[in-house]
Amino acid sequence: MVHRPDTLEHAPLGRDSAYPEQYDAGLLYPIPRAANRAPLGIEEGALPFVGEDEWHAFEVSWLNGRGKPIVAVARFRLPASSPHLIESKSWKLYLNSLNQTRFASQTKVEETLVRDLSSAAGASVSVELLGVDDSELAPQRLPGECLDDLDIEVSDYTPSAAHLTTGDEVVEETLHSHLLKSNCPVTGQPDWGSVLIRYKGPKLDREGLLRYLIGYRQHQDFHEHCVEHIFTDVMQQAKPEELLVLARYVRRGGLDISPWRATPGLTPPSLLRLARQ
Template sequence: MSDTPATLEHSPLGRSATYPDQYDASLLFPLARAENRAALGLAEGDALPFTGEDEWHGYELSWLNARGKPVVAVGRFRLPADAPGLIESKSFKLYLNSFNQTRFASGEEVAATLERDLSAAVGGRVSVDLLTVDDDALTPRRLPGECIDELDVAISDYTPDPDHLGVEGGSAADADIVEETLHSHLLKSNCPVTGQPDWGSVMVRYRGPKLDREGLLRYLVGFRLQQGFHEHCVEQIFTDLVAKAAPEELLVLARYVRRGGLDISPWRATPGLRPPSPLRLARQ
C-alpha cells in the first residue's frame, strides 16, 4: 500500500471535490482493512478464514485515443480480499475521471495503467478487464437459489444481531446436513461517513446444518441501520454464520447497487469455493 494516511478523516469522502480531467494516480485513497477486521476478531497478520474478492464495475470510464477521439468502456476490477488495503470509493471515482482528457495509445495501455496503480494502492494484484458498453458479460442475471424475502416474519430490530442466526431445530447436531443456496434483496447498509444508503442483494451458499431461514432473514434485515463499508458487511455476515451455524462450506456474496458510477460486489468463501461469474443484477 501507499503511505497515504489510511484514515477516513483524510479521505475525500463527504467533502466537496474538483473533478480532474488529466490522469492522476495520486487521487487513489487506500484504507487499511485491519481495523474493521479486528472488530470481527481477525487480528492483523493472522491467516484469514476466507478467500474472496471485491469486484467493482466502473461505468464512468473514458479516455482519448492517440488522435484525440473519446473512447468509453466499463471497467471490471477485482481486488483480492487478502490485500491489506481497499480503495475508498469517492477517490476511485475521482481517479477514473482523471482519465477523461488524457491520451492513451491503446486500451491495453489503459488497462495496464489501471492495474499498476490499483495494485500499488491496495498492496495486492488487482485484475482489470475493459468491457464495451454492450458486452454480453454485462447482461443482467438472477441470483441463483431460493429467495427468502417472502417469509412472513416480524422484525423490530435493525442492527445485525448474530443471535438471530441458527439452524433448524436449534442444534447443529440434530439438524439435517444440506447443500443449498439462498438469497435476499432486502440488504441495506449505510456509508459510515455520509450516512447515504447502500442497497444490495446477498447470496448465501453453504453445505452444513440446515439454516433457520426466518432467523437468517431477520439477521440480514438487521443491517438496515448498520454503518459499514460493503466489504466489511460481507465479512461480518461470513464470520457470524461460521460462528453460529458451523457450515462445512460457505460462500457469502453481495451485489450492491451502483452509486456515483461504481458498484461494489464483495464475496468471501471457504477455500475452494467461488461464485458464479459473471453475475450482474438488473438493478446494478
C-alpha cells in the same frame, strides 16, 4: 504516487471535490482493512476466508492518440487478502482524471489501471475493459431460493448473530435476499444490495436468517466489511463445513461493488450481474 493513510480523516468521501483535469494516481485513497477486521477476530495473514471485491465502473473514458474519446465499462477485482481497500469516491475521481488523457492504445490504459490500483491496494488487481454493449453486462438472476416472501415481523435493524439458529438436519443449499441495505460509514447514504449465501452444514432457520440480514438496515460500514461480518457471524453461529457469502450492491456514483468471501474451494457464480446493478 499513492498516499497510504491510516484513517478516513482526509478521505474525499463526504467532501466537496473538484473533478480533476489531469491524470493523477495520487487521487486514490487506500484504507487499511485491518481496523475493521480486528473487532471480528480476523487476523491479517490468517484470514478465515478467500474472496474478492469485484467492482464495475460505468463512467470510464479516455482519449486515443488522435484526441478522440473512447468509453468503456471497467471490471476490477481486488483480492480479499490485499492489506487495503480503496475508498470509492477517490476511485471515481481517479477514473475521471483519465478523461482528458491521451493513451496510445486500450492496452496502455489497462496497464496504467493495473499499476495504479495494485499500488493502492498493496496486491495485484485485475482489470478488464468491456464495451458498453458487451453481453457480459446483461442482467441475470441470483441462484437458489429467495427468502423475501417470508411473512416475518421485524423490530431490530442492527445485525444480531443471535438470529442465526440451526436445527439438526445437515443440508447443502443456496439462499438469497434482495433486502440487504447498509449505510455508508462516512456520509450515511444508503447502500442497497442483494446477498447470496451458499453453505453445507446444519440447516439455518430461514426466518432467523432473514431477520439477521435485515438487521444491516441501519448498520454503517463499507460493503466489503458487511460481507465479512456476515461470513464471520454465520461461521461462528452455524459452523458450516462450507460457506460462501456474496453481495451485489447497487451502483452509486457510477460504481458498483460486489464482494464475496468463502471457505477455500468455493467460488461464486461466474459473470453474475443483477438488473438493478
